[in-house]
Amino acid sequence: MNTAESAALTLVLKERAWEPALDREHSDLVLLNTCSVRATAEQRVLGRLALYEALRKKPAAHPFTLIVTGCMASRLGEKLRERFSVVDYVMGTSARALFPRILDAIESGQRFVNDDEKPAFAFSSSHLEEGQFRAFVPIMHGCNNFCAYCIVPYVRGPEVSRSPASIMDEIHLLAEKGVREITLLGQNVNSYCWGNGDNTFVEFPELLERIARETEQGPIRWIRFLSSHPKDLSSRAIAVMAAHPTFCRHIHLCVQHGSNAILAAMNRRYTRERYLELVAELRSAMPDITFSTDILIGFPGETESDLEQTLELMDSTRFLYAYMYHYNPREGTAAFELPNRIPESIKRERLARVIALQKQHTVELLQSRRGKQVKALVEGVSRRNADEFIGRTEHDEMVVMPGRQARFGSFVELTLSSLKGNTFRAKEILCYD
Template sequence: MSKEINILNSNRSEVSDNESLKQLEFIEKAKVYVSDLEKELGRKPTACVVTFGCQMNARDSEKLLAILKLVGYEETESEKADFVIYNTCTVRDNADQRVLGRLGACSNHKKKNPHMKIAICGCMMQEQSAVEKIQKSYRFVDLIFGTHNIYKFAELLCTCLESDRMIIDIWKETDKIVEDLPVLRKYPFKSGVNIMFGCNNFCTYCIVPYVRGRERSRSPKDIIRECEKLVADGVKEVMLLGQNVNSYSNDFADNDPNKITFPQLLEEVCKVEGLERVRFMTPHPKDFSDELLDVIGRNPKIARHIHLPLQSGSTEILRRMNRKYTKDQYLELVDKIRNKLPDVAITTDIIVGFPGETPADVDETIDVVKKAQFDNAFTFIYSKRTGTPAAGFADQVPEKEVKENFDRLLKVVQETARVQSEKMTGMSADVLVESVNDQDASLVTGRMSNNTLVHFPGDESLIGEIVKVKLSECHGFYFSGERV
């Protein structure tokens, strides 16, 4: 008898309108299985969700954990739990290797706990080669599923608890969205809100369009309703999430009454009563409009932070990356943002070591960093992803050269960010308090509108509150301060 239930690479374009109700029924069914397990164990079964990658993955993990808790599992951070699920990222190779390393360690836990179930999901599982590796080398994994059918987790959980076979359910693509399901938020006072899924840009280095699929936008009414529900539940800040939020609703027909631009959606979200701060992630420079700048300018609720991925300052490398803008066009956009929104912090992503990149190309990137004066930049070494065009480029850059160029760039990035941060020393800012400080329990840690962290005296009663703080001392990427 086969030891797998394998529905790998099926296409699912039709999802029942009653899918949410169907999944709630599976939650009730799973409760019975978990209750029986609790009686057998003589204790409450535990569950651990381990998240890799972006904010969208973090949001997905909140849904997975909500279902696990609803059916009767107790949350734990220990990967020795009775149910462990790895929600994976595949943007860079080191993320893949970290997942596989954690899986290897988990196999030892499972040998000691015959009731243990191990699941793996997310972007990495949309790559057939990764699934085949799990099938071949990690036979102890019980459940594998991808990004398109994560809403089916309650159903898949039931199948997993009913069977001792490896369950594999991967969809190549879908054009449906099912969002009205339970979510267990990490923070009671802030939340991500998915506004769209997928990406149509096909940057030559990026695996995302292949694992997340084409762009699919949610109805603006559904987004607003979710924001209203979140505010009613105590949320003060939302982050609107999408691979390229500026493309929101481009997949709607021109005559669709739901078709509004991203700036228009942002403005509608700002009208939600009780919502105090709105963020968004991530815009693409090629689609960044004057309309969006105008909306940010007239809405104080919108966070004074724009993450604007550069990737490279070399026009030739940008062309090979299929980024669809030049160095000069990017700098013109930065100047426009700085002129219209002088209080906005601009952060970015930069890749070093893309095929064909020379030290002169890196000099161009460094030139952009100096001219743009980024408040922070997340620098990455290029990671070859099988299935992307750049993986087949012949002119891969030697590792030693990449490291030298990375170090040169990082030094400039850090100095620029320090200079930008120091400009706020002595000012006062509104800070959303997120936690008691990890290093000093007499302090709390919060985040300014421009996304900079601040540590200042306080206690847990301030968590979730927005308070005015004087920024006393800059420490590079964070401030220490005093409550005003």
């Protein structure tokens, strides 16, 4: 989400002829797009602000304007300006629409004063670099779920869905620019619901159906979506996915934990049984689908048996990869007040076991794919060898291929002949379009 939003802010700047600064010391504008999900991410921003504060105080320093945006700007608001005099503007996630007006003021040497009571949230359009074939398309924003550990609903606000017409306009524009793969984005995409005022609603499955139909004959061949909440992923959405091969056979389905007691304490509102049922339903509809997930270990009250249940769920599902963390209390969330915090050393030891098991599953799954003939989207030149290109399969596997045969942005058929680390190698490209 942040990557997509940073790109959209960059697009606004580029359209107004701003250029990237050569270095920090010579920039006219510093824009910090922040994340509040983890305390460490916020610590990094505070460190960066201290650095800019020192820079501004230097004699003969180049004058610059500093804007803080993103979730941390929403969470801390004017407190940031009180703590760091270097902060000129704080632009929360719902105030993005103000960005061009702030730039107007900066460009004319004025100070921007916001006289709107509550600026409306604006969905940002995708920003594409030259030769980019994958794009993010925001379809909804915010979250109503209030998982006990998560700050997102407080900083991003309630769910707001974008109109299907605006989503389709952006997708058609991306297709014209030669994009081949899109990822529909939202904090909780499955709860997408747009009402047009006359009591008719477009929900996530209908939106998927419409996007699949309207992109059928065009250059966009692959569609993904992110992130999926198990509570809201419906059988209708799965049926639409299965009916259209344009939906990549990979899904990121956040499980967070494998114990019902911990899932309830986290306020996730599904059980491990329901999660496993969903996995079975997806596998039955699309037998070759791969899964990735998020796992949060060390939530207050977690027992050894809770951890064992998480390891068992991982064994049953066999994720291709996972983002694994241990819990850190976030002030302002429901879990912050919970008793029975798990000591740091135990959290680390449990997380290490989860990571070790995931590594084993990743290797086993990738090994089992050797020799398979697959389709990949060619993304660019390999960082290690300029004669080789790199691509990604629809299952979200990386593959290196001989460069002389491939073109960026083309789909190629190849055989996953060998595996080094988590990256496949293909000896030759069988065909491409």
